[in-house]
Amino acid sequence: MPISGHDSTPSPGMRANSLMLKLTVCVIGLACVVASPAGAQQGIDPVLFEQGQQLYQENCALCHQDSGGGDAPTFPALGGDDRLGDPVRIVRSIHQGGRRMPPFPNLAAEEISSLANYIRNAWANDFGAVSTEEVSAVMEGVEEGGPMVSVWDGVFTEAQAERGGAVYEGACGLCHGRRLNGAPDDPDMRSTPPLARARFLRVWDGRSLATLFAYTRATMPEDNPSSLTEQEYVDVIAHMLSVGGMSAGDDELQPDPQSLARLVIGPQP
Structure with missing residues (x-):
């Protein structure tokens, strides 16, 4: 019943405003759902x-x-x-x-x-x-392999780096360059990622030799991935570290992901 003699039926303008308000609320709600991270919804x-x-x-x-x-x-x-x-x-x-x-x-x-x-x-x-x-x-119960070690702490031997250099020359040098700087000897070939020194360290900073080993083994040489032995891959890594200015030590790198995972790439301390 009308109050004080006034018609309580909403005017067309009021109905339009109400509809607009409802649409605005729906749009805001939808935007919140879309913008929220996927994980938040789980x-x-x-x-x-x-x-x-x-x-x-x-x-x-x-x-x-x-x-x-x-x-x-x-x-x-x-x-x-x-x-x-x-x-x-x-x-x-x-x-x-x-x-x-x-x-x-x-x-x-x-x-x-x-x-x-x-x-x-x-x-x-x-x-x-x-x-x-x-x-x-x-x-729980998984045997831990010891502390994390920097690649600057003598993690390869001179003999291993020399072996790796010979493998590198035959399998990698054509593309990555004799100086491991990513500049191939053939000027018509495209440049490739550097494998030593500052630019290499920036890209691989914080990653382990296990990651480098797995990635290199899976993707290199580009025309024949996984064609080297595991020992040859890890020897090449020793050569890369040596060219990058890291000192040799008494023990060789082993092609064992668990031990390589504790050797961390980073800038010189």
Whole structure:
């Protein structure tokens, strides 16, 4: 019933304003859903999800790409990989490595949790959260291999570097140059990434020799990847370090991902 004799029926202008308000609320709500990180929609702390994304960029994107699309068949795609549904599998893969994947023993349980959560829920993946406690349980009982060591601490021998130099000359020098600076001897050939000194260190800073070993073995020589023996690959790495000004020591590098994972590339201390 009208109050005080006035008609309570909304005017056309009022109805239009009400409709506009509802549309605005819907648009804002939709924008919030679209803008929120994928992990937040899976019950994952956005801060930890962003931390996982940063760890992915630092440790994984080199091979699996920013998009998670990989580079088949050498580096598998992570987007849409149903195997990521097994949290134990991904935690072990990160911590201990796999057939082609280097281990990352330097990552703490919380970091592995963040990284696993990002990989399991980015690129339209929807595999849910992995807690730090779950990661710790998987890592429990895994034998640790000792402290992290800088590549400047004499991690190869002179003899090994010399062997690696001979292999490099035959398998790598044509493209990467005799001085390992990425300038091929043939001026008609395209330049390639440098394999020693400052530019090399900037690209590989913070990564382990296990990652360098796995990447080099999987992709080089470009026309025939994985064609050298594991010992030859690690000898070439010794040559690269030697040319980069790092001093030799008493022990050779071993083609063992677990030991190589504890040797970290970085600027001279």
